[in-house]
Structures are given as C-alpha cells and as structure tokens.
Amino acid sequence: MKRISLFIVLMIISFGMDAQTSIYVRHDASGSNNGSSWTDAYITLQSALSAAISGDRIYVAKGTYVPDNEVGGTGNLFKCFQLKNGVSIYGGFAGTEDLLTFDLADRDFSANETILSGDLGGGNNVYHVFRHVSISLNNTAVLDGFTISGGKATGTDPNNKGGGMLNSGTSSANGSSPTIRNCVFKNNQAAQGGAIYNSRYCNPITNNTMFVNSTASDIGGAVFLIRNNASFYGCTFQNNIAQASGSAKGGGAVYIGTSVNTEGATFTNCTFLGNTVNKSSSGARGGAIHASVNPGFLTITGSVFSENEAEYGGAVYQNCGNYTNRLSSDIIISNSSFEQNDALYGGAVFNDGHNTLLTNCIIRGNGSTQQSGGYYSRYASSESKIINTLISGNRSALHGGGAYFNSDSTGIINTTISGNFAGERGGGVSMINGSKIGIKNSVLWGNTGPEGNQLWLCSNCIADIDHSLYNNGAGEVFITSGGAVNATNSITLNPNFVSPVTPTSGNTPNTIGNYQLQTSSPAIDAGLNSHLPSGITTDLLGNKRIVKGSISSGETIDMGAYEFAGDGSVYYPFLISNRTQLENVNNNLSSHFKIVNDIDLTDIIYDKALIAFSTGTGAGFEGTKFTGTLDGDGFKIINMNINGGTNNYLGLFGNIGNGAEVHNLLLENCSIAGDQYVGSLAGRIDGVNPLIDSIQCAGTVNGINFVGGLIGSITGPTIMIRQCASSAQVNGETYVGGLLGSNDGGTLERSFALGNTGGISYIGGLTGDNNVGTIANCYARGNATGVERIGGLVGENSNSGVVTNSFSTGQVNASGSFNGGLIGNNSSGTISNSFWDTETSGKTTSSGGSGETTTFMKTQSTFTDAGWDFAGESTNGNNDYWNIASYLNDGYPVLAWQFYPPTDSIAGNALEFNGIDEYVNVGNNESFDVGNVLTIEAWIKPGDKSTRQGIFSTSFTNSAGAFRLEIGSANGGTKRVAVYGINTWVAQTGDNSYINDQWTHIAYVRTGSGAGTHTIYVNGIPQALISDSPYEFIDNSSNKVIGSGTSGDQFFKGVMDEVRIWNVALTQQQIRQNMYRTLNGNETGLVSYYQFNVASDTKTNDNISLNNGTLVNLDSDAFKASTAPVPFISISDGNWINTANWQNGQGYPVHAWSRVKINSDITLEENKEVIEVIINEGKNLTVNPLYDLIISGEGEN
Structure with missing residues (x-):
C-alpha cells in the first residue's frame, strides 16, 4: 500500500x-x-x-x-x-x-x-x-x-x-x-x-x-562542528573513522563542540552505521557522535545507531553539561534506537555530566568489555530522565549489563530493563559512588548477573522504587553496607512479557525478545499517572500512553515501556490511537479493535484502502477481507484521502466479510476516488452476518461503478446496516447512492443520506439499487441526477426487494426513462408505507410509493396513518423510531436515534431567555483568558427561533480574536451548533443537530488554533463538522456574555442551565461522565460554572465566585424550575423498556455514559458498561455468566 x-x-x-x-x-x-x-x-x-x-x-x-x-x-x-x-x-x-x-x-x-x-x-x-x-x-x-x-x-x-x-x-x-x-x-x-x-x-x-x-586523523571522522547550530535531516553516516590522536577525543562520524546555550546540533531521522573511533587511542569517545556540549545542546530524533565502536560511548558520548534545571535538558534523544554498538564503557551511550532526556528509545544488543553494556551515566542531576525506553539484550563483561550509574541521580520512568547480562555485578543496573536513582512505573526483571541479577548497589547508593515491578527474590538485588532500596506501591510478580529472553554470557548481546505485556500481566494499570511527565502522551510504540487496559478499570498507566494495547480478543481488543496502528489492522484482519482517540490523516494520500485492501487491480477482490470487529467508540477519523486512480475496493476498508462488525465511528472530511466499489467506510461488504452500526461520514466520494457515500456495494442476505448516515457528495456512472451504491440482499434500516448523487444509471438518493434487499425506516434528502433508473430514494428496486416506512425529498433530475420521485424503477419488488415530496422532487410519479405535497410530508399523521412508529404514540408500537417537529429536519420526519434526550431532572433553577434582548454579562476577569485550549458546555432547551443564537460569546460586539458558541442558522443552515470567529466559521455541525423544546447538551472542545483542533459534542456524541478552520482566539478585554452573540439579533431564545467554562480540553469520556451530574466547583481547569440556582433581580452567581453575572433585561422571573437532566435520578414510574437490548422507552441506545433504571425482572444477554444501574425494589437483574456488566460510575446501586 x-x-x-x-x-x-x-x-x-x-x-x-x-x-x-x-x-x-x-x-x-x-x-x-x-x-x-x-x-x-x-x-x-x-x-x-x-x-x-x-x-x-x-x-x-x-x-x-x-x-x-x-x-x-x-x-x-x-x-x-x-x-x-x-x-x-x-x-x-x-x-x-x-x-x-x-x-x-x-x-x-x-x-x-x-x-x-x-x-x-x-x-x-x-x-x-x-x-x-x-x-x-x-x-x-x-x-x-x-x-x-x-x-x-x-x-x-x-x-x-x-x-x-x-x-x-x-x-x-x-x-x-x-x-x-x-x-x-x-x-x-x-x-x-x-x-x-x-x-x-x-x-x-x-x-x-x-x-x-571519510577519515579524520584527529576528531570528527565525517563532520566537525564547533560553536555553531547545524541541522541534519535524513542523513546517513557510514564507515567513517576518527583516529583520535590524543586523549579524550573522538566522534567517529561527528564531533560537536559548543560554549553557550544557543550552540549545538540537531539530527533528525538520521542513520549512523559502522562508525569508529580508534580504540587504541586513550579515551577514544563517541563511535558515532562525540558531543562536548559545555554548555549547549544536542537533539537527536528518530535516528538509528548500529555497529558503532569507541572506548567510551560506542554510539554517543556527551560530556560537560551545564546542569540546566529543565525537563527539556541540554541533551535530548528521542524515538531513536541503539543496537549492536560496542565500547569499553557504555556500549550504546555514555553520558558524562549532562542533564539528558532520553525518551521513547531502544537500547538493545549493545556490549562493553568493562562497565555498562547499554547506558552509562555519571554526575547527572535528578533532572536527567530515561522515559518510555527499552533496555534489553545488552552485555557487560563486568558491571551493569543494562545501565551503570556513577555519582548519578538520573530518574527512570516507564522504562523496561530486562534480558541484560553482566559478568560480575548488576545484570540490570549497577550503581556506585553515592548514586541515587528514582525508578517509577518501570519494570526491572529477567536480567542476569552473579551479584545482583536485577540491581547492584554499593555503599551510600539509594534506589527509590515506586509503582514499579521488580524481582526482589534471593540473589536478585545485591546491596553493600550503607546502600538501600526503598520500594513503595510496587509489585514483585512476573510481568508476563510476550516473549522475553533469559540472558546468558553466550546469548548476549542480542536484539531479540518481545517485552510487551500479555493480557495476564500484573503491570497493566498498575502505575501512577502522575509519575509520567506532562507532554508525553505515547509509549515506545507510539501507542496512547494512558488507556483503559482492563475491562473493569479506569484509565491508568501501565508499568514499563509499553502500554498494553490489547491482544485482539473480545475483552481486550487491540487499541488504536494513531495512523500506524490503524494501518496495522491489516496484520490481524480477524481480530477485535477499538479506537481510543481521534485520528487525523492529514498530509497522507493513499492509493488503496487503508484496511483489507485489494492487492490486484482487477474487478475481483484480491486480498483478505476484514472479518474482525472495530469499535470507533464515538471517535473520528479525519481527512482520509484516497486517490485510487483505476484501483477498486476503496474506503477505510476495501472489503468486509463474514461476521465482521464496525460500530460507532465518524468519518469526517473524506475524499475518496477510484474505479469500482468505492465508499467512505468500505468499497464492498459481502459474506455472512456482517454488521455496520452507528457510522457517519462526510466529504466526497467519486468512482465509476458501485459508488456509495458510505459503502460501494453490499452483497448477502444477512448483512445489516443500521443507524448510519452520510452527508457525502457522491458521483459515478452506475450504481451510485448517497449511502450505498448497491444493496444486493442486505438489510438497511434507520439510516439516512443527505448528500447529492450523480451518474448515468441506477442512481438513488439512498442507494442506486435494492435487489432482494430490505430498506426500512430510512430517508434521503439529497438530489439525484442521471439518465435512467433515477430515484429520490432508490434507483431500481428489483427481485423481491422491499422498501418500507421510508421517504425522500430531493430533486430528481433524469433525461431518460425509469425515473421517479421515490423509486426510479420497481421490478418485482415491494414498496409499502413510503413517500416522496412531489414539490421538492419535481416528480409527480414514481415506480412505487405515495407522492405528497410538502405540507403533508411535514405532517405526522401522514406517516402514523401508514403505521409508522413515532415517539409519543403507541398505536404503531413502542420502538419510537421517528420524531417530527417544524423546527427539526426542516419539518420532515427524523430518526430518533440521532438525538439522545434524557428524561429525569434536578431540583433547582434554570434561566429562561426571550430571544429578543436578554442576556447575562459575566465580566472580563483574567480567568477567562483561556487561550486556544478550552471547553465550553451548556444544557439548552431552545425555543422556536430559526436565526442565529449565541450561547457564550467572548465579546458583545465583533472585535479582534472574539468568538462565540452559537446555535441556529449558522452559515445559512438549520439547527446547527457552531463556533464563529470574526468573518470565519471556525467549526460547525451539519443541520438539525438539536431539537427545539427538548433539553440538549452541547460542548465545544478546542485543543489548539489550527484546523483539526475542534470538536463539537451533542449529547456526548462528537459531530461530523462541515467547517473546521484555523482561528486564533485572542483575549479582547471585552465583557463575556451568556445568551447572546456578538452582533445583531443573536439573542438566545429558550432555557439554559449548567453553563461551564474550562481552560482545559475535556475528553469525550469526561464530557459523558459529567454531563448528567452537577460539579463541585473545584474541578481542575474549571474557570466558571453557572447553575442559575441563586435568583435575584440583578445577579446570577458563578459557583466559583470569580465571574458572577449581571442580568441584562432579565429579572428574577427568568429563573425557572430546572428540568435539565442533571443528575439522572430514578423515578418510580420511569418509562424504560425492560428487555435485554437495554433501550429506554423512546428507543435511545444505552451507552457507557448512561445511567440505567430497571423496573422489572431482566436478564442481560450481552456485555454492557454503564455509569450506574438503578433497580426498583422487588425487581431482579440477572447477568448471563458468559457476559459482563461493568458499572464505572460513582454511587453504584
């Protein structure tokens, strides 16, 4: 690929x-x-x-x-x-x-x-x-x-x-x-x-x-840098020699000498191979690099050091630091590997007095004939750190097989030291001359040395071990008189590495062994999060550093260099936090996966599908289908760009097969182009029992045949597509649909498409054709354009294909035959209880379905009389698939799953605004200067007002750097949630993101000032954004306001409660966990918190007391008894359906952030996680032993 x-x-x-x-x-x-x-x-x-x-x-x-x-x-x-x-x-x-x-x-x-x-x-x-x-x-x-x-x-x-x-x-x-x-x-x-x-x-x-x-008779075999600031990117240094004609000299490839802090060198993605300093020269130093930084800096990133030789520091020697008191230190080595280097002292690295920051590195298979096969450090202060690093397979003839510390105070954090060998002392670590080493969140296990397999300490040396795993058995730790090991909160059990190597004199140095954690490892979720320095977010493999490793635990860091990222099983799926891990799904196409954060694919163009791609260029699929599961957990894949040319089977997946499941994923700003079988999610799905559930996509999809906004083609009678949506613009030639290019036998239910479609034949707003398939409770709003077999919903319905309880409204433009407002052509299929808008479609005929005027299409009885199941009525069932209101979906019916309104409420007040001139002035305290990292939350119950309405604004007037969080007709849309800067739509959702007269929780999270740093949540669900632009937020010294925009008629109409301003970017989990509960007011990063519970004619209090608000054109009558759903409290006659699918009375799915009420006996027949379960008196909840119920919140019942 x-x-x-x-x-x-x-x-x-x-x-x-x-x-x-x-x-x-x-x-x-x-x-x-x-x-x-x-x-x-x-x-x-x-x-x-x-x-x-x-x-x-x-x-x-x-x-x-x-x-x-x-x-x-x-x-x-x-x-x-x-x-x-x-x-x-x-x-x-x-x-x-x-x-x-x-x-x-x-x-x-x-x-x-x-x-x-x-x-x-x-x-x-x-x-x-x-x-x-x-x-x-x-x-x-x-x-x-x-x-x-x-x-x-x-x-x-x-x-x-x-x-x-x-x-x-x-x-x-x-x-x-x-x-x-x-x-x-x-x-x-x-x-x-x-x-x-x-x-x-x-x-x-x-x-x-x-x-x-290249050769230097003195120092710097290839390059000599003295008192400058040189940069090397993607360079290779190979077989260079420094003869080092004097003591304490070297640099087989590079010598660096500096005298002030601003002098130094930067090496990025470089390779150092087989460079040498003449070992016969006394004090020959730095087989690859000798850095005499005194003071100054050396930065090495993403580089490889292999087979370099010297007397001190087989790969790198650095000396004479200035002991700067900062984590960034004067020597920074990150994301680099040191393998098969050799020296007398410090086979890989010799640190002589520097504050060194070594992060995400591999020191493996290096050797020394004296001390330290891997890392040697002396005279470094406690600001020197080794983090997220693997030290393994190194060999020292004498002391410190993995690492050696001499009068040193280096800190070791989330590092794995294992499989190292020393001929005399300290197979893992050796310490002398009063060294004091802090070992945190680390693993010290499986090393070998005659005196102290893991650790050897001479007198006056101290090892402080906290939240770490180490072997303290007989012969494992050797302490001479006056030395000490202080261990707290630590584990002495086998870490259960995937494939460790027992080191011996004969098999070291080596570069083998896998020191990742297995499912059964006691090191999983056993570290302390606060030990990891801020700014370090990934482990040695680039995986998200702090994740939920156990099905029954929270997000706690693991011990060692590797965060447990799952084993691909149902209970421990492989965790995906970056592009590389997403692509690596190809290595285990039948396993289980879970996405743990948004993934941005900006700056990458693929020519094949990312996962399960076709290895050939023919019409038939050549490759392996995806048959595992992928849980998006509500996160986004952003800016996926596939330009496949004449390639087929294009999308996130090329082909999805038997038993595969893909859930809860947003595909934002996709650009997919190819030949046949093209879609945002998948080019094709075929096989037995695949399930695609709760997927949304936006962007453009272009191809020739079998082109769909979400999926190019599905083939098979047991394929289920449900609760999916596409707003992608889709173009092709044949079998083109807003959601599916072609449905051959599958079931499509409770899904919709908003984008326009265009082609030649078999063109539909929802799907190009429906052959033997079933379409139920679906709709399409986009225009369909082509020549023949063009329909607002389906281009052709054939061979017992079923379309029921569905509608379309888009314009149908066709120059040939077989075209209709709903169905272009129906051949031996069944269309029932389905409708199209005769006015907006421009079509008075259809090969099936009922044509209605716009007025009747926006009238609930049109549909309930045909048997549609709507919220608020029980004649047609209690699944409540549909909802309708004049302010929702432009007045047409909408699927209930698009919104998650809770039902119960808190005692207290909320604040009602008239939408004409009322707002709250909350001043301009410096605490509001949150910069470009922030979160704004509010519960809103909007009234019937179609124009733009401000929720929170940093200025009452347009001024430089100001912005506002608003709802309404953003950028000409309908019921959008948006963020507007001066002349810039910073971020905005699609239409109909909320329901008037219904409580909705909105949150805007921003992690920076660039594009791709914005997320808008509606009821805890991240929304696909149709605008995502860079914008610099600047404090403008203006008063901030609640309930108004920055100009004109931008006043909020409705009721508002629980307004929260943060100077931190909340995670999706934090938003979900807190949205249904009140806060204490002392949470980290909370700047202002308005519950509107203190009623007066002039004021509303900030619970933190920094930014109390002044009511403008409001009085105490505006304080109303709140019905906002905070917290989610049990009531005796709750309307929950008591079935094993855990859905509430209005058909809204239960999620991990839900609180669940049970009012009758129920048996749980699936794995489920919720915050809280409330069981009514006298009722029973039984959990099938094959499944787990996880209750992750507070105050469990």
Whole structure:
C-alpha cells in the first residue's frame, strides 16, 4: 500500500523549474560551450559558477568535474569550488532532459552520478573540494545531487579541516551556511572533519545526504562542528573513522563542540552505521557522535545507531553539561534506537555530566568489555530522565549489563530493563559512588548477573522504587553496607512479557525478545499517572500512553515501556490511537479493535484502502477481507484521502466479510476516488452476518461503478446496516447512492443520506439499487441526477426487494426513462408505507410509493396513518423510531436515534431567555483568558427561533480574536451548533443537530488554533463538522456574555442551565461522565460554572465566585424550575423498556455514559458498561455468566 506525503509533494513542486536563468554544464558538450543548453553547455563547473548570478540555477550532467579555481594560496592544493548566494547547483542528470518539463524528483543519482572530485590525478589532491572562508554564504546557496570526494586536508590550519567542504567565518556577518541536499560525501580526509568542517558562525542545513568512508586523523571522522547550530535531516553516516590522536577525543562520524546555550546540533531521522573511533587511542569517545556540549545542546530524533565502536560511548558520548534545571535538558534523544554498538564503557551511550532526556528509545544488543553494556551515566542531576525506553539484550563483561550509574541521580520512568547480562555485578543496573536513582512505573526483571541479577548497589547508593515491578527474590538485588532500596506501591510478580529472553554470557548481546505485556500481566494499570511527565502522551510504540487496559478499570498507566494495547480478543481488543496502528489492522484482519482517540490523516494520500485492501487491480477482490470487529467508540477519523486512480475496493476498508462488525465511528472530511466499489467506510461488504452500526461520514466520494457515500456495494442476505448516515457528495456512472451504491440482499434500516448523487444509471438518493434487499425506516434528502433508473430514494428496486416506512425529498433530475420521485424503477419488488415530496422532487410519479405535497410530508399523521412508529404514540408500537417537529429536519420526519434526550431532572433553577434582548454579562476577569485550549458546555432547551443564537460569546460586539458558541442558522443552515470567529466559521455541525423544546447538551472542545483542533459534542456524541478552520482566539478585554452573540439579533431564545467554562480540553469520556451530574466547583481547569440556582433581580452567581453575572433585561422571573437532566435520578414510574437490548422507552441506545433504571425482572444477554444501574425494589437483574456488566460510575446501586 503506497502512501504519499503531501509535504514531500509540495516540497518537490517548490523545487520545480521556473523562469529563472538556467545554466547547463556537461563535460562532453560539443557545442558553443556557453551554458545555454545541454548541447552548448559549459564543460567545467567553474565556468558556470563564474557566470552565475543570484537567482540562477546550474544543471550539471553526469560525469566527473574537478576544481580549477585557486583560493587561499597557489597551486593544485588550493584549487576548489565555491558556492554563491542565490545560486542553486543541481546534479544527477543524463544531459538530455527537457528542463521545462522535467521534475527534479525524477533524477536517477545512481545512473547519472555527478562527481565533484578533489583528485586531480597523478597523486595530487586538493585540500578542499569546496572552500568557504569568511565569504558570507547563506542558505540560498544550494548544492543538490552530487558526490563530493577526494578532498585531502592534510596541510596546516585551516587546510587541515574539511576535506570535502570547509565552512568558516570570524563573525556572524561572514560565516558560511549553505544548504546541502541529496549529496554523497565519500573518501574525504582531514585532521578534523574529514568530509565537512563547520566553524563558529556557520550553520548549514543538510538534508538526505550520505557521509561514507571519510577519515579524520584527529576528531570528527565525517563532520566537525564547533560553536555553531547545524541541522541534519535524513542523513546517513557510514564507515567513517576518527583516529583520535590524543586523549579524550573522538566522534567517529561527528564531533560537536559548543560554549553557550544557543550552540549545538540537531539530527533528525538520521542513520549512523559502522562508525569508529580508534580504540587504541586513550579515551577514544563517541563511535558515532562525540558531543562536548559545555554548555549547549544536542537533539537527536528518530535516528538509528548500529555497529558503532569507541572506548567510551560506542554510539554517543556527551560530556560537560551545564546542569540546566529543565525537563527539556541540554541533551535530548528521542524515538531513536541503539543496537549492536560496542565500547569499553557504555556500549550504546555514555553520558558524562549532562542533564539528558532520553525518551521513547531502544537500547538493545549493545556490549562493553568493562562497565555498562547499554547506558552509562555519571554526575547527572535528578533532572536527567530515561522515559518510555527499552533496555534489553545488552552485555557487560563486568558491571551493569543494562545501565551503570556513577555519582548519578538520573530518574527512570516507564522504562523496561530486562534480558541484560553482566559478568560480575548488576545484570540490570549497577550503581556506585553515592548514586541515587528514582525508578517509577518501570519494570526491572529477567536480567542476569552473579551479584545482583536485577540491581547492584554499593555503599551510600539509594534506589527509590515506586509503582514499579521488580524481582526482589534471593540473589536478585545485591546491596553493600550503607546502600538501600526503598520500594513503595510496587509489585514483585512476573510481568508476563510476550516473549522475553533469559540472558546468558553466550546469548548476549542480542536484539531479540518481545517485552510487551500479555493480557495476564500484573503491570497493566498498575502505575501512577502522575509519575509520567506532562507532554508525553505515547509509549515506545507510539501507542496512547494512558488507556483503559482492563475491562473493569479506569484509565491508568501501565508499568514499563509499553502500554498494553490489547491482544485482539473480545475483552481486550487491540487499541488504536494513531495512523500506524490503524494501518496495522491489516496484520490481524480477524481480530477485535477499538479506537481510543481521534485520528487525523492529514498530509497522507493513499492509493488503496487503508484496511483489507485489494492487492490486484482487477474487478475481483484480491486480498483478505476484514472479518474482525472495530469499535470507533464515538471517535473520528479525519481527512482520509484516497486517490485510487483505476484501483477498486476503496474506503477505510476495501472489503468486509463474514461476521465482521464496525460500530460507532465518524468519518469526517473524506475524499475518496477510484474505479469500482468505492465508499467512505468500505468499497464492498459481502459474506455472512456482517454488521455496520452507528457510522457517519462526510466529504466526497467519486468512482465509476458501485459508488456509495458510505459503502460501494453490499452483497448477502444477512448483512445489516443500521443507524448510519452520510452527508457525502457522491458521483459515478452506475450504481451510485448517497449511502450505498448497491444493496444486493442486505438489510438497511434507520439510516439516512443527505448528500447529492450523480451518474448515468441506477442512481438513488439512498442507494442506486435494492435487489432482494430490505430498506426500512430510512430517508434521503439529497438530489439525484442521471439518465435512467433515477430515484429520490432508490434507483431500481428489483427481485423481491422491499422498501418500507421510508421517504425522500430531493430533486430528481433524469433525461431518460425509469425515473421517479421515490423509486426510479420497481421490478418485482415491494414498496409499502413510503413517500416522496412531489414539490421538492419535481416528480409527480414514481415506480412505487405515495407522492405528497410538502405540507403533508411535514405532517405526522401522514406517516402514523401508514403505521409508522413515532415517539409519543403507541398505536404503531413502542420502538419510537421517528420524531417530527417544524423546527427539526426542516419539518420532515427524523430518526430518533440521532438525538439522545434524557428524561429525569434536578431540583433547582434554570434561566429562561426571550430571544429578543436578554442576556447575562459575566465580566472580563483574567480567568477567562483561556487561550486556544478550552471547553465550553451548556444544557439548552431552545425555543422556536430559526436565526442565529449565541450561547457564550467572548465579546458583545465583533472585535479582534472574539468568538462565540452559537446555535441556529449558522452559515445559512438549520439547527446547527457552531463556533464563529470574526468573518470565519471556525467549526460547525451539519443541520438539525438539536431539537427545539427538548433539553440538549452541547460542548465545544478546542485543543489548539489550527484546523483539526475542534470538536463539537451533542449529547456526548462528537459531530461530523462541515467547517473546521484555523482561528486564533485572542483575549479582547471585552465583557463575556451568556445568551447572546456578538452582533445583531443573536439573542438566545429558550432555557439554559449548567453553563461551564474550562481552560482545559475535556475528553469525550469526561464530557459523558459529567454531563448528567452537577460539579463541585473545584474541578481542575474549571474557570466558571453557572447553575442559575441563586435568583435575584440583578445577579446570577458563578459557583466559583470569580465571574458572577449581571442580568441584562432579565429579572428574577427568568429563573425557572430546572428540568435539565442533571443528575439522572430514578423515578418510580420511569418509562424504560425492560428487555435485554437495554433501550429506554423512546428507543435511545444505552451507552457507557448512561445511567440505567430497571423496573422489572431482566436478564442481560450481552456485555454492557454503564455509569450506574438503578433497580426498583422487588425487581431482579440477572447477568448471563458468559457476559459482563461493568458499572464505572460513582454511587453504584
């Protein structure tokens, strides 16, 4: 499955050809050699450089080019190239490309290697292939696509530095900081920096470049950085050598020296392989990197260190820190791996006095012949941390197989140390010279050492162990006189790793073993959340760090580097918190999965389905279907973009098969395009008993055949699609529908589609065709356009297909035959109790169904007389599938499951607003300066007012940075919940998101100022957003108001209660848990809390007492007895249906955040989690032993 990064695409486009002057270089050009074309190209690079001015680009054909410009001296040794500001030089061309159309990304560097060589022949080599000394070079000087080799800086200073490139300066005004990308530096030599030397004031940016086989007779085998700020992205350092001709020197690949905090180096996504510092040299340090940061910084992210060697720090040596008092420290190493490195001391990393932050790293399979096979640290303060890291399979001939601490105070948090070996002391950890180590939320188990398998402490050393798992049995912990282990809240049981390795002298170092937790591990949910530093949200695998690991527990962090992410079983589904985990569903297509947070797929374009994709390009599915379960838990997958071209079976799933279930998921802002079987959720579903339940999607879907807003095609008599919705715009040629492209035998119930559909034939507002299938209690509101077999609901209904209790209202546009307001063509099917709007559809005929005027389509009796089951009537049943009101769904019937109104209420007051001029001024206390991370909640019971109505606004007038949470006709819509900034719709739901005269809980959560940071909840359900825009909230020193917008007639009409303002982003679980209960007023992050319980003619109190409100045009008569559902209290005659499907009297599903009343005997025949269960006196609840009832709230009954 191919993924394309939009960032990379945009980057390549930005480098595309333009109207600037192009200069050509080709060593064998036979023309006039004036640089105007490949034929007339210059034959030397120096000629092109001499002719180039700022803004020009030089294109160089394959071949070898040598410098002929003498700088800094005379003779061959001083010949070099020099880059120019504003001039970009590109290599890697065959010398025949049409540069007006050729894309630089298509260069073949292997076939068209373009070499800039310092080898002049006859044993003569230049000092520097490039020499930039005090020439004020900046990042607009670009070198791209070359091999730089043969530089030998063997002279005296500065001609002993940077054989490939010398960058130096004496001030910030004359430093040299070029941009280097897509290059190879190989076989260069110098005393310092065999390939590149960067002095102070020189800050090059180096991307996607290799440094190979370079040698320094002193330090910095490939690169020497002294007192600058250089950056390396996606670079490889391989087989470079620093001879280290003196003590305490090194840096087989890179040497870094700094003197102030702003100096240092950054390495991102780099690889260090097989670099060496001469071990025979006393104190040889840092096989890959020697950082003498004194003070300064070193940042390493997403990098790989393997097979590097030195005496101290086989991969990285860092020394002489400034002990800054901050978690970010002066050395940051994150998301990186250290494997098969070797040293005398510190096989992987030697930290000599730094405050180091090591997070999400793997230190595995490294070795030492003295102390510490893995990590060695001395003199670090308690600000030094190792977090979310695996230390395993390391071997030390003497002490500290995994880690060694000398006069050190490093903290170890959520780290797993296991499978390490020491020849003498401390198989896991060894501590000397008064070290004091804090071990929290960590696992220390399964290490081997003759004295102290897990831990060895000398005198005056202390290990404080809290909420951790460690082996304290005989021979596991060795403490000399004066040492101590202080263990609290810890576990001494086997952690039950997936596949640990018992270490021995013979099998270490090794990189094997799986130290993730199994289902039975006692380390699951056994840590302490507060031990994890803020800002760290994922574990070593990138999984969400704190999740609910046990079916009967809350969200508590696990011990060790890995958060238990499920085992794929029904009770412990695999947990999905990011894109990678979502894609990894392909590894276990028959297992059970659960999404635990929103997943944003921005900047990724797929060419196949994300899950269960077809491996071929034919019409038949070639691959493995998804047969497991996926519970979206109400979360969203945002910005899914699939551009499949001629590929088939496209959507989140390519094909869903036997027994699969997908529930409770929102697909927001999808863009899906392909050939056949195309939908937001799935291209196709076939097999026995698949269930798709409570899925909503929005966006665009385009294809050729079998194209649906949600699903392209379903085939099978036992497929169930229920309570699903699509607002996607859908286009294709044949079998095109707003929800389904084609229904061949399945059942579609209580679902709807709002988007327009277009094509040629078999086009329907809901589904293109219904063949042998059943459609019940569904509707479509979008327009359907095509040639033949076009229907407002179904294009063609055939072969005993059933359509019942359904309606459509969209315009039907057809130029051919077989078209109708409801059904385009009915062939041997049955249509009953179904309707279409003859006025809005433009059709007075249909191949089935009853046509009614708009007035009758908005009249309940039209439908109840036909047997439809509506809330508030019992003649047609008690399932209450439908509801209707003039202010809901534009007055047409609406499915009851779209809304979850509770029934019981709290004693107390609410505040009623007239919608004309009444509001509450709550002032401008500094506590309202919540910035761009916030939550606003309210219970509202809106009256009959169709215009925009403010719930909470940061200003009574439009002013810079102001915003308001509002309901009503946002952006021309109907009954939307929206957030409006100045001239910007920041976020808004679709139409009909609430019901007038009915209590609805709304919440707006914002995690930042960019797009994708907004969530709007209605009754605890996250809504698909039709607007999601960046907007910076700015405190405008204006008074904040409740019940009004920022201009015009934006006053709220209705009743409001429980208004809460937070300066934190509440999670969905927090919103659901708290929406039906009152607060104490001291909750973390709660800024203001209005219950409207204190009635006076002028004031309403803030329960926190910071922001009491002044009533404007209101008086005490506006305080009404509240009927808002807070808390959800039992009443003796509650209207709950007492059946095993746990639905209340109005047909609303019971969720994990519900409180349930039971008024008769009931047996539970499924797994269910709720906040509270209330059983009436004399009644019995029986739970089938095969299932579990989890009560997760407070005050259980």
